[in-house]
Amino acid sequence: MGHEVITSVQNPLVKRLHQLLERKGREAQGRFLVEGAHLVEEALKSGAEVLTILYDSERNMDAATRRALGSYPLDVQVIAASSAVLAKLSETKSPQGIVAEVKKSKADWNEWIEQKADGQEGMLLLLLDEIQDPGNLGTILRTAEAAGVDAVVLGKGSVDLYNGKVMRSTMGALFRLPVFSRALSEVADEWKARGGQLLVSTLHEQSVSYDEVCYGHKTAIVIGNEGRGVSAAMMERADQLVHIPIYGQAESLNAAVAAGIFVFEAQRKRKDRLS
Known part of the structure; x- marks a missing residue:
């Protein structure tokens, strides 16, 4: 589990991830965001290429997602973040407290x-x-x-x-x-x-x-x-x-x-x- 904590919505990483909320940003970076414990867990369990996980520092990460992360074979950047940061990266009215940056499928x-x-x-x-x-x-x-x-x-x-x-x-x-x-x-x-x-x-x-x-x-x-x-x-x-x-x-x-x-x-x- 990472120790870095991001509190500002002006953080460069947050700004880059925010671009993934738009199709143009997803196409430029070849990545996308998933939000919510269930989808993050599914991404990890399926073997999708998960690059970064940001979770709400006040809510912590749920047990099922932690277990999936513990079994995941690749290195993932895990960062605690403020609720304001999670809201910035959310498309829903009630942010779910966790988002993951995932690489698009390479399936040909x-x-x-x-x-x-x-x-x-x-x-x-x-x-x-x-x-x-x-x-x-x-x-x-x-x-x-x-x-x-x-x-x-x-x-x-x-x-x-x-x-x-x-x-x-x-x-x-x-x-x-x-x-x-x-x-x-x-x-x-x-x-x-x-x-x-x-x-x-x-x-x-x-x-x-x-x-x-x-x-x-x-x-x-x-x-x-x-x-x-x-x-x-x-x-x-x-x-x-x-x-x-x-x-x-x-x-x-x-x-x-x-x-x-x-x-x-x-x-x-x-x-x-x-x-």
Whole structure:
């Protein structure tokens, strides 16, 4: 446990970390902040590259986070700080008393797909086409991890993966689930070239119900933008257009809800096929 104590919001380290609250700062530094004992613990336990932890000197660090830090194999700069400093680094109305600076994932899509796609038959990917709402993205990632999705690909034009609200909504799933930011058209073309099928979620008149589709083999499901839906480029690449029937008066489902229905249906169908 470090002995340094920071009390001033004008401290150079605090100023640098404060820049990570903005997308521009995160992209420039290749790092992001996580706030709260649970997310810091998850970052440590998952093996993410945690660089710095600041905790409230008046509240101390909770026991679970201390245990995770004690088992963490890398050196971490641990600093006690005043509540004013923690408030400066918080996006919430009630700062949670601990933040961690974490390096962005170095996972490479090309290496990952090369290792996984040819040797694994029952793969399930989720492709997100310009998802804008951070709460939606975080919930989708949390749901995808719970459903056993192999990876999520976030298309260009989407909300920043390392947005604070996204991070909080994932409840740590981001540290356990491979997530890549790529041009979806390129990913779709490569996926199909490797023998995978592409299912595109849309209310198009030619789409079929989600429960009538075969999700076996290698499947990628595309979820579209909250307002505009899936792009024309992804529609053109679809092997099958699929939709979730609406029985009430609502025009559509929330993107996160739709993604959850699709991925759990895919896993249900696979379980039934194997039983």
